[in-house]
Amino acid sequence: MPxxxxxxxxxxxxxxxxxxxxxxxxxxxxxxESDHFAARLVERLGWAVSDAHEAEQDGAAR
Incomplete structure (x- = not known):
């Protein structure tokens, strides 16, 4: 599964x-096929990208 x-x-x-x-x-x-699923996935992707960005910034500051 992807x-x-x-x-x-x-x-x-x-x-x-x-x-x-x-x-x-x-x-x-x-x-x-579900608009609800797609919208929630985009929301989770946004949170994950934000978390990854913060982790990279914290790592660069060290």
């Missing part, structure tokens, strides 16, 4: 680069 994955772009953790996963969600074609 997955949507949002990760940070290689935040440094203990001297090594490591991508933090902020969203991993399985999706199927039938999910997109």
């Amino acid at each position: 997955h949507i994955i949002v990760t940070t772009g290689g935040a440094k953790t203990k001297g090594r680069e490591q991508d933090a996963v902020t969203l991993r969600e399985r999706v199927s074609v039938s999910d997109f």
